[in-house]
Amino acid sequence: MNEPAINVRGRDKEDGSAPRSRLRQILPREFASLIALAALAVMLTVIMLELQTSATAYIIGESHWSKAQQYASHVLHGYAASGDPQQLKLARDALRVPLSDHQARLALERDPPDLAAARQGFLRGLNAPQDVDRMIRMYRYFNNAPFFRDSVAQWRIGDAHVIALQGIADEMEAAHAAGQVTAVQTHAWQRRILELDATLRPIEAAFSQSLVDGARMLKTILTVASILLFLAIAGVLILILRWSLRRIHASEGMFRSAFHQAAVGMLKMKLDGRILEANEAIGEILNCPPEELQGKLLGELLDADALARIAL
Known part of the structure; x- marks a missing residue:
């Protein structure tokens, strides 16, 4: 029998490419204006x-x-x-x-x-x-x-x-x-x-x-x-802050929408293995409501072989 497909995302290891991309977009305009002022x-x-x-x-x-x-x-x-x-x-x-x-x-x-x-x-x-x-x-x-x-x-x-x-x-x-x-x-x-x-x-x-x-x-x-x-x-700084927050909220919103609507089971976890958030698909796979998975260790839910495959 095939093991369930689980996608694990660690919050403490966020990908830095998106923030760097946002900074590159901000610098040519807002930061240049700030430096000039x-x-x-x-x-x-x-x-x-x-x-x-x-x-x-x-x-x-x-x-x-x-x-x-x-x-x-x-x-x-x-x-x-x-x-x-x-x-x-x-x-x-x-x-x-x-x-x-x-x-x-x-x-x-x-x-x-x-x-x-x-x-x-x-x-x-x-x-x-x-x-x-x-x-x-x-x-x-x-x-x-x-x-x-x-x-x-x-x-x-x-x-x-x-x-x-x-x-x-x-x-x-x-x-x-x-x-x-x-x-x-x-x-x-x-x-x-x-x-x-x-x-x-x-x-x-x-x-x-x-x-x-x-x-x-x-x-x-x-x-x-x-x-x-x-x-x-101060006005330019406020504009930069608002623009950055809008981009962050938009990015976070898209991720949360994709996370919760995904057909694949997905978890957001800390580095110590504790679950921060789970989507509906993983709840169905594990036969447990997503909100009850928060705070649990992944090792409490899967056997050793499944854990090894996730690590790989």
Whole structure:
């Protein structure tokens, strides 16, 4: 007499080809979108942080600019009356800071930009060496951007006044060297110096405030963009999860339908030989309701010869 045909499926040894196939189908679309969004988020964050750092570098540079200009104005005010060459030297040393930044800006506005001259100018302007390259990049690529464009306009106005201050220094030096300085001339020089200094202070403040406003705007943009990208990434992950669950449920449904409707007796078993699930056909073969087979050992139901043939 022939032994009953039994198909045994082990849950702990599931075939990995179906999951791998599903992953291969997901990767070209959903995973690629996810990777692209994550890369965009990282790139946007790096750009925004770089712009914020560059704006901070310009604000620090403006601090050196304004301190040097104010010190030069103070020393030149005294030099107008004393004619002391040492005071003139101190004033010229101080003026070298804003004038070096002026030369750096002009170098960047050339066609093509003179990057070496710009770098040297920013360094002579007492800007931190580690900030110089990012200051150059920001001016080259964002000089017409909102807020920074306004700062550049204030910078140009400030440079014109510093050059005028240097002109007064040259004029006073020539007059003192010729010994042709009168009290009236001294008073006129001092009045012009004070007027230039008073004019430059709000210009310097406007330059920094524009950069501060720009940095605040960048922070807001970064925050909003980060939230939107997070939501986009979360949305893609949810789509991937739902798609995967649908495929798994569909596959499981097809298997369960085939399992229970099969004419061949079938069992799902654990590796230790205990039955997890049985179909109707095996119940009829073994003359036992399928639900009562759950949890039993296969060896309790079949003789040794049948077990040996199943193992083979």
